[in-house]
Amino acid sequence: MTVPDRRVALVTTLVGLVAFVVLAVWLVPWHPVPGGDLQPAEPGSVFTPEQLDRAEDFARQARLWSWTSLAVSLAVACWLGLTRRGRALFSRLPGRWWVQVPLAVALVELLRRVVTLPFAVLLRRERLDYGLTEQGWGAWAVDLLKGELLSIVLTSLGLLAVLACARRWRRAWPAIAGAGLGVLVLVGSFVYPLAVEPLFNHFEPLPDGSLRTAIMQLADEEGVTVDDVLVADASRRTTTLNAYVSGFGGTRRVVVYDNLVDDLPQDETLSVVAHELAHARHGDVITGSLLGASGGLVAAGLLSLVLARVRRRGGPGLTDPAVVPLVLALVAIASLVTSPVSNTISRQIETRADVDALRTTRDPDAFIAMQTQLGLRSLNDPTPPAWSQVWFGSHPTGLTRIALAERMRRLEADGSEPD
Structure with missing residues (x-):
């Protein structure tokens, strides 16, 4: 039986929590908006009544199916992991422990996918009805399968690493496993653009021309080293416009969606790219990775404390495959509970990138357009419920971002906006 030292678990948790707080205070821009907090722009000043009705109708349906899917998935995870009957399904898995772990992960993930598949289908039908995608059902199913396989593989690797640490260092494993999870997060951020992104998109270099030249000039102005500018064939899956800068070090590249290049004027495209280059200039990928790594320490420490309590009450230990659904249930609960924290941090970082983009391009009209x-293309809810935005909103709302552009324009016109 694996019995970690309680003091090790407590210290690991405390170190991870202190590191998270220090990094958040140090690296996260908590007051990125010049002039203080913003009030979103009036919806009627941006969209017509018909456009607002269409976006809000879709958002209501999307929330219904998404939140129902989340609730059902969480309920299944909790039944599998927190009840004796649920865990009994995993008591006779074949093979050694390193075989049983991925089998248990696959069983949990596939069961959760099966029970939530009807909601995914209903949401996709809504997206088709509203013209938000032209992707065929077959291609959609392939992407869904790829996502499930990727989730199973990555989750299995993480749990195998934790269990291997617990078997090798029976009393100190929380600290070692937490550090190992942190390393995996950092490594994953580095290899993701090379190993994972090509599974879901095809990339081609952006041809030489005025847009590529302008993007490289933006990168030079921002002091960002970019290895390449690529175009992703995202239009086969979505009408949403986007771009991003992925990786860091030797894997950094600007990726623009093909519909962004094809459908928007160049000044609006550059507004999107400037936002993403701001993320790279501030090292936001590294910031997220460091926060995730410190979160891994907290998770390992708390996990050991919870499992020790469960074990004392006759529950599974880390050598029992029945611990896998328990761990996954705890992760699902923790992810939901901590969403306001992670999304609040994300919104602050996104806002800073918007401010930097507006300062770099000095074109608020393009940003607003x-x-x-x-x-209009993604039908993001222009006026989401306040609690929903706090809990699930990783980005500021579109109306808030438009209000930011209006403020930056006024500050520049008044001569009070710092360079």
Whole structure:
């Protein structure tokens, strides 16, 4: 039986929590908006009544199916992991422990996918009805299968690493496993653009021309080293407009969606790219990775404390495959509970990138036009419930971003906006 030292678990948790707080205070921009907090722009000043009705109708349906899917998935995970009957399904898995772990992960993930598949289908039908995708059902199913396989593989690797640490260092494993999870997060951020992104998109270099030249000039102005500018064939899956800068070090590249290049004027495209280059300039990928690594320490420490309590009550230990659904249930609960924290941090970082993009391009009109087009094409809810935005909103709303552009324009006109 694996019995970690309680003091090790407590210290691991405390170190991870302190590191997270210090990194968040140090690296996260908590007051990125010049002039203080913003009030979103009036919806009627940006969209017509028909456009607002269409976006809000879709958002209501999307929330219904998404939140129902989340609730059902969480309920299944909790039944499998927190009840004796649920865990009994995993008591007779074949093979050694390193075979049983991925089998248990696959069983949990596939069961959760099966029970939530009807909601995914209903949401996709809504997206088709509203013209948000032209992807065929077959291609959609292939992407869904790829996502499930990727989730199973990555989750299995993480749990195998934790269990291997627990078997090798029976009393100190929380600290070692937490550090190992942190390393995996950092390594994953580095290899993701090379190993994972090509599974879901095809990339081609952006041809030489005025747009590529302008993007490289933006990168030079921002002091960002970019290895390449690629175009992703995202239009086969979505009408949403986007771009991103992925990786860091030797894997950094700007990726623009093909519909962004084809459908928007160049000044609006550059507004999107400037936002993404701001993320790279501030090292936001590394910031997220470091916060994730410190979160791994907290998770390992708390996990050991919870499992020790469960074990004392006759529950599974880390050598029992029945611990896999328990761990996955705890992860699902923790992810939901901590969503307000992670999404609040994300919104602050996104806002800083918007501010930097507006300062770099000095073109608030292009920024506003781009945000308007993004809202029309993706049908993002222009006025989500406040609690929903706090809990699930990883980005500021489109109307908030438009208000930011209006403020930056006023500050520049008044001569009070710092360079």
